[in-house]
Amino acid sequence: MKYLPLIALLALTACGVDGPPIRPAADTPPPGVTVSGDARIGVVTTL
Numbered sequence: 001m002k003y004l005p006l007i008a009l010l011a012l013t014a015c016g017v018d019g020p021p022i023r024p025a026a027d028t029p030p031p032g033v034t035v036s037g038d039a040r041i042g043v044v045t046t047l
Helices: 004-013
Strands: none
Touching: none
């Protein structure tokens, strides 16, 4: 009887709480790799 709450908890965590899966919108960009940004190299000194 002491394992009943544990079994109930495991059964509830296996359920999807947010509903059925939703297909993403068609206007999303196709998957791939995009590289952008900038890099800076320098030395800062205080005199």
